[in-house]
Amino acid sequence: MESKIKFDLITPISYPGEGSAGATGSWRVFKPIIDREKCRKCLLCWLYCPEAAIRVSEENYPEIIYEYCKGCGICANECPVKAISMVEE
Amino acid sequence: MRLVLTGNYAAAYAAKAAKVEVVSAYPITPQTQVVEKLSEFIERGEMNARYIRVESEHSAMAACIGAAMAGARVFTATSAHGLIYMSEMLWWAAGARLPIVMGVITRAMAPPWSIWSDHCDLLSLRDIGWIIYFCENAQEVFDTIIQAYKVAENEEVLLPAMVGWDAFQTSHTAEPVDVLSPDEVSKYLPPRRPLPYVIDFERPFTHGSLCYPDRYMEFRYLMDLSMSKAKKAIVEADEEYGDLFGRKYGGVLEKYLCEDAEIAVVTMGVLSGDARYAVDILRKEGYKVGLVRLRVVRPFPSSELKKELKSKKLVCVIDRNISIGRGGILGTEIKALLKNSSANVVNVVAGIGGRDVSYEDIVNIVKRSLDLVEKGEVPEYMWYGIDKEYVVKAVGEYYEPPAL
Amino acid sequence: MYSTVVYKEIRWHGRGGQGAVTSAELFAAAAVRDGFYAVSIPFFGAERRGAHVVAFNRISDTRVYVRSSIKNPDFVVVLDSKLLGLEHDKKRIFSGLKKESVLVVNADKEVAESLGWRNVACVNATEIALKNRLVLAGIPLTNTAMLGALAKVFGEISLKSFEEAVKAKWSGRRAEVNLMALREGYSGVRWI
Numbered sequence: 026m027e028s029k030i031k032f033d034l035i036t037p038i039s040y041p042g043e044g045s046a047g048a049t050g051s052w053r054v055f056k057p058i059i060d061r062e063k064c065r066k067c068l069l070c071w072l073y074c075p076e077a078a079i080r081v082s083e084e085n086y087p088e089i090i091y092e093y094c095k096g097c098g099i100c101a102n103e104c105p106v107k108a109i110s111m112v113e114e
Numbered sequence: 115m116r117l118v119l120t121g122n123y124a125a126a127y128a129a130k131a132a133k134v135e136v137v138s139a140y141p142i143t144p145q146t147q148v149v150e151k152l153s154e155f156i157e158r159g160e161m162n163a164r165y166i167r168v169e170s171e172h173s174a175m176a177a178c179i180g181a182a183m184a185g186a187r188v189f190t191a192t193s194a195h196g197l198i199y200m201s202e203m204l205w206w207a208a209g210a211r212l213p214i215v216m217g218v219i220t221r222a223m224a225p226p227w228s229i230w231s232d233h234c235d236l237l238s239l240r241d242i243g244w245i246i247y248f249c250e251n252a253q254e255v256f257d258t259i260i261q262a263y264k265v266a267e268n269e270e271v272l273l274p275a276m277v278g279w280d281a282f283q284t285s286h287t288a289e290p291v292d293v294l295s296p297d298e299v300s301k302y303l304p305p306r307r308p309l310p311y312v313i314d315f316e317r318p319f320t321h322g323s324l325c326y327p328d329r330y331m332e333f334r335y336l337m338d339l340s341m342s343k344a345k346k347a348i349v350e351a352d353e354e355y356g357d358l359f360g361r362k363y364g365g366v367l368e369k370y371l372c373e374d375a376e377i378a379v380v381t382m383g384v385l386s387g388d389a390r391y392a393v394d395i396l397r398k399e400g401y402k403v404g405l406v407r408l409r410v411v412r413p414f415p416s417s418e419l420k421k422e423l424k425s426k427k428l429v430c431v432i433d434r435n436i437s438i439g440r441g442g443i444l445g446t447e448i449k450a451l452l453k454n455s456s457a458n459v460v461n462v463v464a465g466i467g468g469r470d471v472s473y474e475d476i477v478n479i480v481k482r483s484l485d486l487v488e489k490g491e492v493p494e495y496m497w498y499g500i501d502k503e504y505v506v507k508a509v510g511e512y513y514e515p516p517a518l
Numbered sequence: 519m520y521s522t523v524v525y526k527e528i529r530w531h532g533r534g535g536q537g538a539v540t541s542a543e544l545f546a547a548a549a550v551r552d553g554f555y556a557v558s559i560p561f562f563g564a565e566r567r568g569a570h571v572v573a574f575n576r577i578s579d580t581r582v583y584v585r586s587s588i589k590n591p592d593f594v595v596v597l598d599s600k601l602l603g604l605e606h607d608k609k610r611i612f613s614g615l616k617k618e619s620v621l622v623v624n625a626d627k628e629v630a631e632s633l634g635w636r637n638v639a640c641v642n643a644t645e646i647a648l649k650n651r652l653v654l655a656g657i658p659l660t661n662t663a664m665l666g667a668l669a670k671v672f673g674e675i676s677l678k679s680f681e682e683a684v685k686a687k688w689s690g691r692r693a694e695v696n697l698m699a700l701r702e703g704y705s706g707v708r709w710i
Contacts, residue, residue, distance in 0.1 A: 030269050032311045035336050036211045039320045118547045118556070144562070229562065251585070282562050283585045288543050289557040290550045387583035394521030472586035473521075 044093055049076065053096030055111040057089055063108035070100035070109060119291040121284035124252040125191060125217045125277075126151035127291075128259035130161045131299040132215075135186040138166035138177035142196040143229050144281040145219045149191060171196040175203035175214075182212035183321070185312040187263065187305075191217030193281065194235045195224065201239060207274045208243030208337065210321060213266035213306070214274040215259060216244075220383070221281045222467040230468020231281035233383065233435040237411070237443045243337045245275035245344055246411040250386045253291050255279050257361055258409075260299055264351040267306055271344045273337065280384040280434075281468065294359060302358050345413045366415035368407040369422065371397065375404030378423055379480060380431040380448065382408040385464075385471045389432070392476035403480065408444065416451055423448065424455035430483045432476070433495075434465040441495030458487045464498040475499070525578035527588045528668070531611050532597030535567040535654065537661030540687070541595070542573035544665055547683035552675045555581050559588070567655065570607050590614045595668050596623040597660045599644065602633065622668050622707070624660050630710050641667045641707040643699075650695040650702075662696040666703025677704055 032038075039045075059070075064086060071079045071087045078094040079087050089100075101109040119127065125148045129137065137156065139149040155161035166177045171192050182188045192200060197218055207214050218236045222228040233248075240246060247262060249255045255277065262275040279285060311319070325333065349365035356362025370390055372378065377396075381389045386407045396403040406422055408415070423429045429452065433442025440446055445461025452459055460483035465471040479498055486492050505512045528545065532538030542558035549556035559574040574588045594611060601607040602625060611621075612635075620637040623630055630640035643663035646652075652659040662684065669680045677700075684696050 028269055030272070032211070032272075032309050033319075035272065035333070035340075036209065036311070037322055037325050037333060038311055039323045041318065041320065116550065118543070118550050118558075251583070282560070286562060287557055287559045287585060288546055290555060384585050387585045390520045390583050394519045397519075398521070470587050472589075473584060475586075 048092050049095050050092045053094060053114060055096045055098060056091070056114050057094065057096065057098065057100050057109050058112055059087060059089065060108045060110070061086060063106050065106055065108075067105065069103050069105065073099050073103045075099060115293050115295070116290055117293050118288050119252055119256075119293070120147060120286050120288045121249075121252040121255045121279050122147035122219070122286065123151050123288075124256040124291045124293075125259055125279075126155065127293050128256045129189040130155050131294050131296050132189075132260050132263050132303055133187065133296050133300070133305070134161070134163055134189040136164050136166065136178070136181035136188045137190065138168055138174045138181065138188070139190045139192065140168055140171045140174045140196060142171075142193045144221060144285045145191045145193045145196070145217065147285070148217055148219070152189070171200035172203055175200045175207060178214050178216075179203065179207050179210060179212060182207070182214050183210065183311070183313050185306065185308040188212075188214045189216070189259075190214070191219065193219045194221035197235050197239065198223070201242075204239060204244065204274075205242050206322065209333070211272040211337075211340075212274055213263065213272060215262045215266060216274065216276050217255075217259065218276045218278045219281055219285045220278055228467045229281065231283060231384070231434070232466045232468065233278070233433075233443075236276065236278045237435050239276075240412055240443070243273060243341065244412065245271075245273055245341070245348075246278065247275065247409060248278040248382045248411060249284065249409075250384060250407065251284060252287065252289050253361070254363060255284065256291055256293065257355060257359075257363070260294070260303060261348075261351045261355050263306075264303055264355075265344060265347045268344075268347045269307075271340050271347050273340055273344060278383070283384040292361070298359070302355060341413045345410075345415070348410055348413075363409055366408075366410040366413075367418050367422065368409055370405040370407070372404035372406060372422060374402055376402040376426060377428045377430065377480060377484065378404050378406050378426045379476065380406045380408065380423075380429060380444065382411070382444065383434060385432065385434065385476070388471060388473040389476050391473040392480065395473065395477050396480060401480070401484075411444075414447060419448060420451050420455075423452060423457055426457045428480075428484055428487050429457050429459045430480055431459060431461045432465075432471070432479065433461060433463050434471075436463050436466060445495055458492055460486060460492055461495040462498050463495060469499060471498075520583055523578050523580055523582055525576050525582050525584075526592045527590070528575040528577070528593040528595065529588055529591035530573040530575075530595045530597065531601055531607075532571055532661065533567075533601070533657060534569045534571050535657045536597050537659050538571055538573045538597055541597070541661040541665045542575050544662075544680070544683045544687060545575050545668065546577075547686065548669070548675050548679040549577050551679040551682055554579065554675070557582065557585075559585070561587070568657065570601060570610065572610070590616050591619060592616070593620050593622060593668065593672065595664055596621070596625075597643065597664050599623065599625045599629060602629060620671060622664065622671050624664055627708065627710065638710040639667065639671045639707050640710060641703055643667065643703060646699050646702045646706065650699050652695055652699055662699040663703035666700040666705075667707035669700070670704045670707045677701070680704075
């Protein structure tokens with residue numbers, strides 16, 4: 026029996042999806058740049074990124090997803106070898 | 115099958131008959147027997163359910179919420195401090211629209227420490243989106259818990275329900291109870307229909323995420339709308355139950371000798387039994403009295419009460435609760451309903467902390483109330499049975515709120 | 519009219535752990551087996567093992583709705599004879615008695631006679647309990663013997679229904695000894 030009540034509209038339910046708040050990369054003022062010469066692939070930046078806007082490349086390097094990165098700078102702050110620099114857009 | 119059961123055991127038998135699948139509760143006097151009996155049923159394999167042990171009432175309700183979200187039929191029970199400790203989770207259960215049924219064995223709040231009944235614990239949670247039933251005796255506890263599932267799981271309702279009964283006078287008093295088997299009840303209560311938001315590991319979701327002012331209000335509106343629909347569902351559930359099993363309770367209100375009554379006594383819970391008797395005594399003395407027993411507090415039976423009470427000479431609302439600084443909670447609500455009518459409402463606060471309210475007391479309350487109406491001296495509300503000497507000893511004077 | 523319902527009221531006095539509440543429950547169960555409406559009401563307080571406790575019954579041919587406490591009992595059953603000798607406890611036992619109220623006491627004839635009440639029935643329930651080794655944590659369980667005594671004095675409920683109620687409550691040896699105590703209380707009770 027089909028119900029006329031939409032259960033996910035009478036109680037607050039949200040399904041996760043990529044970029045549900047839009048391309049938050051446009052909020053950014055400072056842009057993180059990873060220097061692969063210095064990077065030791067420890068992936069602390071990937072772990073700390075609050076937006077999950079860092080992915081891991083096939084060679085195990087972290088890569089910033091600039092479409093969603095808000096430029097908070099946490100990755101640069103956490104990097105133990107200072108391989109990430111924040112550059113004004 | 116007729117058994118001699120306490121109100122608490124009747125509740126456990128009802129949960130068993132309703133084929134409850136998950137029980138999670140934390141023991142507290144005077145609720146303990148309910149969950150003791152249920153754990154016994156589950157341990158013996160008489161009930162196909164999981165008992166989730168928890169370290170507090172807050173966690174008990176959290177476990178109930180999880181189980182109900184996963185699609186299970188869920189039961190719990192608590193009292194007083196346990197209920198208040200649980201209160202944050204009660205809001206979550208209501209907002210999540212989960213048809214959980216909970217027994218609330220009403221008990222006075224501390225301090226001073228008390229284990230006896232009044233309704234302050236339950237009524238302090240009247241505004242949170244739970245349906246609230248209140249029972250008079252063990253048989254009604256059994257019947258109402260089953261009816262509560264029918265209402266709570268109704269698609270147009272989908273709200274959790276509390277079923278209240280008084281500490282000791284109902285919870286521990288054993289009386290003959292006609293118990294239905296799970297098979298008999300299944301004719302009335304089908305298995306819970308799994309809902310689309312049943313937890314699905316393949317399609318995870320967040321429940322209760324942030325909601326901005328441009329949308330929050332609609333969620334509360336929808337709860338209010340469903341609560342108003344619950345009234346019809348409650349009446350229908352009671353009717354259908356009566357047709358199948360031979361016992362019904364008048365839906366939201368039970369009335370006794372009201373047809374020609376000029377005076378209405380309004381009560382809730384166990385003291386209604388003595389109130390019936392008091393009505394008889396007053397009738398024999400020539401007073402035209404009837405009894406209106408509130409069976410449901412939320413949704414509030416506004417139109418039904420108004421229709422019944424608006425033309426009475428005296429409406430005597432006996433509240434076994436006190437909203438400190440305002441009066442009896444039911445009396446306050448009923449006065450608001452009747453403000454444009456000719457009815458005189460006398461609100462009497464009685465039976466707090468388990469103080470006995472016998473039929474002699476109720477006869478006395480009605481006569482004294484009538485006297486005040488005739489003298490035109492009706493106060494906002496009154497306390498019944500206060501030891502004035504003690505008050506004077508404590509604070510040096512006695513003035514108000516007035517006490518009968 | 520609910521108030522036309524005639525009911526009888528029983529008040530049980532015992533010590534915490536002696537089984538007064540259980541007796542009241544068994545009395546209600548037996549009454550219901552014989553077609554009566556009966557309720558058993560325990561009074562709960564901060565009761566400890568050995569403290570003076572009370573429990574109540576109401577019994578009628580038809581349904582009783584009244585649930586307030588019992589003030590003027592028709593029958594008073596005393597499970598512990600020592601309660602009869604202590605002034606404070608005795609006062610509670612005699613409170614609210616009507617002229618025709620019946621006392622059913624765990625006592626010998628001499629003690630029962632010394633109570634100065636006109637309707638007294640007695641049985642030595644302690645002796646029955648000890649004989650049947652019904653003792654728990656130093657307290658003789660006189661409740662089933664006194665239930666038997668009340669069954670005889672009350673007279674309107676069959677002994678068989680009391681036996682059935684006991685068998686439904688316990689099984690095995692516990693049922694056997696309690697049945698023995700019930701029957702001995704029933705046959706041993708004497709009017710003063």
